Amino acid sequence: MQGVNLKLDEIRKAVIEMDDVKTAQLVNTALKQGLAPQDILNNCLIPGMKEVGELFTRKEYYVPEVLLASEAFYAGFNIVSPLIKSQSTEKKTKVIIGVVKGDIHDIGKNIVKVLIEASGYDIMDLGKDVSTERFIKAVTIEKPAVLAMSSLMTTTLVHMEEVIKELIKKKMRRNIKVIVGGAPVNEEFANRIGADGYAEDAMQAVKLIKKITIG
Amino acid sequence: MNILTIKKHGTFKVKKSTKLIDCLAKNGIPIIATCGGKGRCGSCRVRIITPQKPPAERETLFIPQSALKQGYRLACQHKITHDMTIDIPRLKKVKFTRLNANYGLALDIGTTVIKGAAVNLKTGSAEKISSVYNLQNSIGGDVLTRVGASIDGKYDILSKLLYSSLKQLKNCLGIQKPAITIIVGNPVMLSFYLHEPVNGFAQYPFTSNLNKGIFLKNPPRYVFPIIGGFVGGDTISGILQSRMHKSGKNSLYIDLGTNGEVVLIRGKNIYAASTAAGPAFEGIGVTCGSLALPGAIDRVSYAKGALRFHTIDNKTPIGLCASGLIDLLSILLERSILKDNGRLKYAVPISSRICISQNDIRKLQLAIGAIHSGIKILLHHAKTAPKNIDEVVITGEFGSRLDVNALVKIGLIPKGTKKVSFNKDLPLQGAVMAIKNNNIFHQVETIREHSIHIDLAAQPNFQEVFVASLKLAPWN
């Protein structure tokens, strides 16, 4: 039993150490040993990425480390996820993310996206320079639980409010939680435009989504 | 609402918790603040008569005890919380010895500070150089915020504030009606100057119609063209002054400011981009940072197990300006206190008040990475490599001098460059040169015609290049 535990911990460590080859190898070994893919995901890969997120919050890890660690995470995730999909019926919470119109700064959004996905959410990424119409269309079709918008420029913040107003106009606001983030965004702004929350960094975004989607 | 009474100026209604310096700027009352109202220069001194409050620690750095006792404070450090009465020390009277007809005026309109030179038309030399705080700062510290404010109906106010600042500058220079004025600056500032709309700068793809130099009559003026996007007439002027466009060599031009313009010249082609580096090298957003002002640490060395600092004018250290920050990063890397991935072992104390933290490093890393990746992408477009660069010219507000080895070590410039030179005010000097030299306009247009604006936002592999460029290590 102890040997198995060791392997689990090694997978978590390989993610934190940003080693994609090792992560994949260890995951395959663990599967051969009979470990459930769901357990590998929930007890190794996700906790590993979560710790990466914490290290990032503490500024010990930075953008390159998070992106490298996410490659390690996906190396394992891509092995276990098809095995899980075929057995589980449990539905994941859906989140749509995108950078608002006129803004192409997407590195921060990409990091937020990785950590949300690594925390077990079903994420759909609309990319950057996303028009209000595209956001609305995506929400109409996909019916996500959460819409996450990012903006890095003060001049494009207005589009966040625009999207929220459009959701209200289309009577779609009540069925969805809207969160916002990006360097020029703050709590006060989020409240003013009627968002459900603001997150300062990627890890906060994950915690926020968890909080507002409960119940 | 509170009442602000300013002796000899009158009373003004002001919104509660507005910064005092902003109230002054909004009401058109001239005040000098070279650092842009960030509590880093001590030039925005006023005498607060009521209410009396003990000085902030910052203020004791800049104002002698005797003046503090009389109520002298820094206007940028006080918010209006009650009715207030103040007195503004009279600006030193300038004698109008200059005969306007014999003088030209060179202007570099910056977002934070506007610089000007009074140029003797006979000798061609800049006899006096001055700078003033851009009063538009009261509406917002960066160009984009001001563009946003214009869209919200504040265009006319911003325009007025710019012209009040220019008037102040002319007063400082003692030159009211120059025979000719040459104007350089970033695209947004030039648009305000020309009363052109700025809405195009609010979002992608950032368009304007300043692609040709403009001659104006009554009074006679020439406004430099821009290259494109956020690369302005100041960059053309800097290139002009550096003479890189004529050297026939491969050269690289870097402006170490917020916009972080980089230009690569290869043969006839001039590739230019703005890298959006952010204001970290101007000391903004970096807790231990400072503009290059008296008291800023401009050189750092390491000897006998300790860091040694040199400050501008040998004053008590207030923070590190760009040259000091670059020295420090390189020493920390060398001593393995800082890893090339930006991980700092511990916060390093600089003085009793200042230390460099992990967060500071991350901010600097973004700025360095932005410039590094901009250079790499230009090299790619020009189909050349760092080893072919003959010369690098760096301009900006960096302090005294930059250390080439340190610049290479932190990865700001590629290694193996043959010659690196530094010059603080290239854009302004270029404007001065244009006053002396009548056939310069032709050269300006030629630079403009050969310029190719590279939009970094449109590079499909930008993230990959940028993330790799965050490494604080030599590259080629």
Ligand code: B1M
């Ligand atoms: C929904 O929930 C959430 C929750 C949290 C969320 C969230 C959503 N989204 C983000 N978060 C949060 O979590 C993330 C991780 O913790 C964080 O994300 P961040 O994005 O903050 O952090 C990233 C991990 C790292 N940070 C970054 O990636 C941004 C770095 C800097 C250097 C920067 C870069 C790299 C770029 N830029 Co630009 N750029 C600057 C930046 C200056 C700086 N030193 O910061 C900034 C943002 N840029 C700016 C500008 C003006 C511009 N840029 C431009 C272009 C570019 C590049 C193309 C060169 C490149 C972007 C490439 C890309 N694909 O993203 C232009 C605009 C392009 C456009 N249409 O958008 C241009 C207009 C100017 C130009 N010179 O060309 C400035 C904005 C100023 C303002 N007032 O708004 C700027 C602050 C620099 C400055 N001048 O001071 C949090 O904010």
